[in-house]
Amino acid sequence: MATTDPIQELAAAVRAGDRRALARAVTLVESTRSDHRDDAARLIELLAPAAGGAFRIGVSGVPGAGKSTFIEAFGLHLIARGQRVAVLSVDPSSPASGGSILGDKTRMAELARHPEVFIRPTPSGGTLGGVARRTREALLVCEAAGFDIVLVETVGVGQSETAVAGMTDLFLLLLVPGGGDELQGIKRGIVELADLVLVNKADGDLAGAAERAVDAYRNALTLLRPRAAGWEVPVAACSSLTGAGIPGAWDTMQRYRETLTASGELAARRASQAGDWLWGETAETLVERLREHPGVRELLPELERAVRSGVLPPTVGARRLIECFLGQPVGPDGPSAAAAPKQGIPPGAPGRLNHVAIAVPDLESARQAFARLPGASVSAPRPLPEHGVTVVFVALPNAKIELVTPLGERSPLRSFLEKNPGGGIHHLSLEVPDVRAAAASLAGQGARVLGDGEPKIGAHGTSVLFLHPKDFCGTLLELEETV
Numbered sequence: 001m002a003t004t005d006p007i008q009e010l011a012a013a014v015r016a017g018d019r020r021a022l023a024r025a026v027t028l029v030e031s032t033r034s035d036h037r038d039d040a041a042r043l044i045e046l047l048a049p050a051a052g053g054a055f056r057i058g059v060s061g062v063p064g065a066g067k068s069t070f071i072e073a074f075g076l077h078l079i080a081r082g083q084r085v086a087v088l089s090v091d092p093s094s095p096a097s098g099g100s101i102l103g104d105k106t107r108m109a110e111l112a113r114h115p116e117v118f119i120r121p122t123p124s125g126g127t128l129g130g131v132a133r134r135t136r137e138a139l140l141v142c143e144a145a146g147f148d149i150v151l152v153e154t155v156g157v158g159q160s161e162t163a164v165a166g167m168t169d170l171f172l173l174l175l176v177p178g179g180g181d182e183l184q185g186i187k188r189g190i191v192e193l194a195d196l197v198l199v200n201k202a203d204g205d206l207a208g209a210a211e212r213a214v215d216a217y218r219n220a221l222t223l224l225r226p227r228a229a230g231w232e233v234p235v236a237a238c239s240s241l242t243g244a245g246i247p248g249a250w251d252t253m254q255r256y257r258e259t260l261t262a263s264g265e266l267a268a269r270r271a272s273q274a275g276d277w278l279w280g281e282t283a284e285t286l287v288e289r290l291r292e293h294p295g296v297r298e299l300l301p302e303l304e305r306a307v308r309s310g311v312l313p314p315t316v317g318a319r320r321l322i323e324c325f326l327g328q329p330v331g332p333d334g335p336s337a338a339a340a341p342k343q344g345i346p347p348g349a350p351g352r353l354n355h356v357a358i359a360v361p362d363l364e365s366a367r368q369a370f371a372r373l374p375g376a377s378v379s380a381p382r383p384l385p386e387h388g389v390t391v392v393f394v395a396l397p398n399a400k401i402e403l404v405t406p407l408g409e410r411s412p413l414r415s416f417l418e419k420n421p422g423g424g425i426h427h428l429s430l431e432v433p434d435v436r437a438a439a440a441s442l443a444g445q446g447a448r449v450l451g452d453g454e455p456k457i458g459a460h461g462t463s464v465l466f467l468h469p470k471d472f473c474g475t476l477l478e479l480e481e482t483v
Helices: 006-015 019-030 034-050 067-080 135-144 159-166 204-221 246-263 265-292 294-308 314-326 363-371 413-419 435-443
Strands: 055-061 085-091 117-123 149-153 170-175 196-199 235-237 353-359 382-384 389-396 399-406 424-432 463-467 476-481
Touching: 006 019, 006 034, 006 135, 019 034, 019 117, 019 135, 034 135, 055 067, 055 159, 055 246, 067 085, 067 149, 067 246, 085 135, 135 149, 159 265, 170 246, 196 204, 196 246, 204 235, 235 246, 246 265, 265 294, 265 314, 294 314, 353 413, 363 389, 363 399, 399 413, 413 424, 424 435, 435 463, 435 476
Parallel strands: 055 149, 055 170, 085 117, 085 149, 170 196, 196 235, 353 399, 424 476
Antiparallel strands: 353 424, 382 389, 389 399, 463 476
């Protein structure tokens, strides 16, 4: 008996234009639950072939410019001409609940009644630029559902609002007249991304001020280079209240689309945006995985305290988190030279010193003592039953120390501490790219490998082996694999 795949069924319903399925799909891609993210990725993969046909328009502007009112008037104009319109309205987030504060369905009541329109308010979640992290995915879902125009309305928080330009075909900047300074909307970072500038509220007593603002903005834009080659950014007045200028704005947008499609600029822009999306999603996913990593979770509280108190520079703290996540040291340009074999260097050749291990009879006292060192970041105790020890790592700006104490009655450290009751240096840890190859190479030169010769998992989650101290002037050496 065939089983149904709910994600495939959902994708099919979205492509068929089922509005309830569309709402469920957008909810799924907006979810932050890890199991939902897996389903969302599958859904996006299934819908991607049906997406890409809509005209994507970003609507941004200064607070009070009337973005939602404009979108309602503009949307009504579009559906009157047979267009299907989706509105992804990214609202400010409530600090208490995390939900949308403004609720654009209530601010676009007339537009929301039309079956040709889908309006989705999405809380920004504090995301820079007022664009929710999953807005791109929601946009793709709406395209797959067959909408002709997708409008992305953003919070309007200033220069960082430029994030919307990274996911749309046309970036509309909405401004208002009579703000005192006629150039109050001209902030270079955001205006350089504008493909069309409209001065809203050009009605009643503000009609004259709006025309003067249009002239001022038009003159100011002559000093800036247009984003698209062959396109001079138009500036016009409109009124969301009377509808004046709305048809002309749509005509301009259609001309823009035709011009950039013919030149290949639109296809190139979308390709660039897809690449940016890839790296943006990669970075955000890596941060999520970093926070979920057991070693990072253990290290993070004390590391954050050290950074917040000014004891540890944030750059050093960040590097230690990455090293913990990767299980290998990170140099200025990536993994350290010891992390991978270089041309001409045997795979078993030792690299840099990873840490010095000190055996201590009282781990907590030692932990407190080493915490007094300038710039020290001291980890929580971590038991390693397979090695018969409990360890604490002391990370210094340019060195690392491992404090080890016996765990269990059969711990190999007990005999060392009987001879050195006050503690002392126990071993040196050397990084090697291949612990087996390193051990075999050294054994071929007469060095003895302790134990049965099989690597064990060390404190950093990588393979380790120990070499007999009598072969190295009384010093126990640990070989720690770095990859």
